[in-house]
Amino acid sequence: MALACGGGSSEGVPNSEISMVEEFKAPSNSPVQETDQVVQSERMLIRNGRLEFETENLEATSQQIQSAVKKYQGYMGSEQSYNTERRQSTTVNVRIPSRSFDGFIEDISGGVEQFDVKDISARDVTEEFLDVEARMKNKKELEARYQEILKKAQNVKEILEIEREINSLRSDIESMEGRLNYLKNQVSLSSIQITYYKETPKVTAFGKEFSNGFRSGWRNLVWFLVGLVNIWPFLLLSGFAILIIRKQITRIKSKNS
Structure with a gap:
């Protein structure tokens, strides 16, 4: 590796340190340990839902949804309303803390005679989260080692190559942090799409x-x-x-x- 080259000078970065970093960069597989982590950790589930049903009173249903969202400390997202000759409908997207998912669904279901659509899904992202977290930890440790080596670099070539490695690691770390934050957000807040409508009878006066x-x-x-x-x-x-x-x-x- 070029990092070991310092124009023949004995004052450059020692080969032993470079070799240690190279060995550390090689991924280590420990499936038993990872499995133990998954078993011991609380499962991370992304729970989402989609509901569609008919109502006799659009305004009352809207108030019911808003009250349930407030009760479970969620928030309203986008909302669209549609009017046709035969139907008035509203679709609203809400985010609810995952711990309150079942309670919210139960409250919304009150008074609904029959659901046209009731789709509840759960996706387990525990292994993905632990995998990304472990790889990010390794990259941070590798970054710290490169930072220590950078302090000992005594020529421009070594400095540039080490900084390039550090920048690459930093980019990977930031990407992994973004992925972990996204998974945490999706796990902590469930997304529920609710569509409710009222049929308009075709009466000719x-x-x-x-x-x-x-x-x-x-x-x-x-x-x-x-x-x-x-x-x-x-x-x-x-x-x-x-x-x-x-x-x-x-x-x-x-x-x-």
Whole structure:
């Protein structure tokens, strides 16, 4: 490795220290120890849910959800409302402390006759968390060793190479810290999507029937007039023909009498 090179100087970083760091960088597999850790540690579960149901009162259901969120010290996320001819619906996303997940679901279920969707999921991330945590610990220890070696470096080449290794380790450590924080957040707070809706019955009132009938009649009248305009020459000729025939008939009757 270039770190061992110092232009032949005996004042550079000792080869023994570099070798120790290289050996430390090699991953060590200890499945038995990891399994023991998983068994002894509390399981880390990410619990999420999705509910969808019909309600008779949208406002009352909204108040029920808000009260439950406040009761269990959660918070409301995004909320969308939709209105169509046959349905009014609202979808809300809430975050609830995982320890209160079951209680919250039970409170929301009160008064619901039947769920269209009730999807409860749990994902165990214990092993992933312990694995990332262990690898991050190793990288931090390796970073500390490089920091000690950096203090003993006496030429630019050694300094640059050691700093490059430290920067690479620091980037990995920050990425792992971000992953651990994300897992902790997902484990501590459950995400629940709730969709509730009210069916709007399609009722045709007398006024609406009258209005529809009037529009339909007017539309038919317009089409009738348009048809007359298109055939007016034929109507005119037919009228003349009828007049001539009637005159002829009248004349014949007069002669016979």
